Amino acid sequence: MTSTQRLVVLGATGSIGASTLDVVERHRDRFEVVALTAHSRIDDLARLCARHSPRFAVVDGEGDALRLRTLLRQAGVATEVLAGSAALEQVAALPEVDAVMAAIVGAAGLRPTLAAVRAGKRVLLANKEALVMAGDLFMAEVCRANAVLLPIDSEHNAVFQSLPADYAGNLKAKGIRRILLTASGGPFRTLPLEQFASITPAQACAHPKWVMGRKISVDSATMMNKGLEVIEAHYLFNAPADCIEIVIHPQSVMHSMVQYIDGSVIAQLGNPDMRTPIAHALAYPQRIDSGVAPLDLMQIGQLNFERPDAARFPCIELAYRALRQAGTAPAILNAANEVAVAEFLADRLPFARIADVIAATLDSQPTIAATDLATVTGADVEARSVATSILRRWQ
Numbered sequence: 306m307t308s309t310q311r312l313v314v315l316g317a318t319g320s321i322g323a324s325t326l327d328v329v330e331r332h333r334d335r336f337e338v339v340a341l342t343a344h345s346r347i348d349d350l351a352r353l354c355a356r357h358s359p360r361f362a363v364v365d366g367e368g369d370a371l372r373l374r375t376l377l378r379q380a381g382v383a384t385e386v387l388a389g390s391a392a393l394e395q396v397a398a399l400p401e402v403d404a405v406m407a408a409i410v411g412a413a414g415l416r417p418t419l420a421a422v423r424a425g426k427r428v429l430l431a432n433k434e435a436l437v438m439a440g441d442l443f444m445a446e447v448c449r450a451n452a453v454l455l456p457i458d459s460e461h462n463a464v465f466q467s468l469p470a471d472y473a474g475n476l477k478a479k480g481i482r483r484i485l486l487t488a489s490g491g492p493f494r495t496l497p498l499e500q501f502a503s504i505t506p507a508q509a510c511a512h513p514k515w516v517m518g519r520k521i522s523v524d525s526a527t528m529m530n531k532g533l534e535v536i537e538a539h540y541l542f543n544a545p546a547d548c549i550e551i552v553i554h555p556q557s558v559m560h561s562m563v564q565y566i567d568g569s570v571i572a573q574l575g576n577p578d579m580r581t582p583i584a585h586a587l588a589y590p591q592r593i594d595s596g597v598a599p600l601d602l603m604q605i606g607q608l609n610f611e612r613p614d615a616a617r618f619p620c621i622e623l624a625y626r627a628l629r630q631a632g633t634a635p636a637i638l639n640a641a642n643e644v645a646v647a648e649f650l651a652d653r654l655p656f657a658r659i660a661d662v663i664a665a666t667l668d669s670q671p672t673i674a675a676t677d678l679a680t681v682t683g684a685d686v687e688a689r690s691v692a693t694s695i696l697r698r699w700q
């Protein structure tokens with residue numbers, strides 16, 4: 306790597322995108338932004354281009370591209386504007402790029418993130434859905450292309466930091482018993498079950514500890530986020546489902562743990578702020594200031610832990626089921642979840658029925674081996690259409 310790291314931020318206008326650019330701004334000597342991408346909020350993207358002067362900006366359609374070009378011309382910014390999904394893959398694989406922050410939300414992030422992997426980049430992975438959908442293929446490409454994959458999800462970043470430095474994908478060989486993924490439990494950890502029927506999108510998006518995009522906020526409220534993270538941990542660390550346990554920890558200070566056979570448990574702690582794992586991955590193996598305040602354990606006072614309630618959070622079991630089924634099942638789970646969450650956010654599906662849509666989609670779709678990307682994306686498209694028709698039948 307050169308002394309200045311040349312960076313692409315996929316999903317620059319999102320929550321992770323903003324935190325990434327906040328860290329980058331603190332270290333202008335270390336990072337040069339080559340490309341920024343966004344799907345909406347074109348005005349925000351124009352402002353980010355003015356601040357970071359990337360060579361490229363990528364948007365979805367020609368209409369947005371025209372608008373962004375006009376805004377940039379007015380502001381005297383020389384960034385070249387590209388449009389469409391092929392352009393996302395193109396900027397993720399540019400020869401002059403060292404690192405790619407994969408922070409698009411959902412299945413839309415799969416192809417551009419894979420393009421970065423295939424080009425052998427240092428890939429900072431926030432877009433967990435890409436790994437959930439195509440885990441085996443994704444990890445095989447990481448090996449083949451010699452890409453460096455660094456987890457941004459706070460739990461996986463914590464596990465990465467708590468594993469031996471030379472961990473090579475074999476828990477047993479390193480004397481590891483289990484990975485303990487912590488979860489805040491979201492906004493409804495203690496809400497009486499009879500009130501679940503009237504949960505609104507605004508309530509579901511008001512996370513007690515983390516400020517995030519709307520989709521992952523709903524995933525946190527159903528705890529499907531933790532389910533997706535179990536699958537993510539399985540692929541990232543080659544850990545069997547039985548060796549990944551979820552621990553509810555409402556303070557969100559301990560970000561995950563690795564339990565060793567000698568009785569040791571190694572954890573990573575910090576304030577709940579995504580700039581910590583982002584700074585860790587951006588500078589790895591060095592350490593840089595992230596702007597996050599030092600953890601004050603005296604002020605926090607106590608750390609609590611509890612077992613997740615399976616009846617309250619049925620999405621957790623659905624995720625374990627998809628992981629055990631393997632093949633295309635995780636892609637089907639992810640697709641059905643994306644459809645159900647979008648429907649809930651549009652006020653057309655009760656919160657408590659999100660899990661029902663996912664279960665019914667998993668029940669009706671056969672799992673096949675995920676041998677290539679076309680099979681995975683085919684399963685994704687098919688599951689979306691099945692989930693949508695299930696919803697129409699119920700409405």
Ligand code: NAD
Binds near residue numbers: 407434516519520579
């Ligand atoms: P967000 O909704 O705030 O931002 C998403 C970004 O992706 C935006 O820039 C948006 O324009 C872009 N985008 C959306 N749809 C797109 C499409 N179809 N094509 C191209 N670009 C598209 O989401 P976020 O909270 O920043 O999360 C991003 C990813 O990081 C998700 O996969 C999420 O699970 C993961 N993650 C987020 C957090 C967090 O604290 N926010 C923590 C861990 C992991």
Ligand code: MG
Binds near residue numbers: 458460
């Ligand atoms: Mg997480």
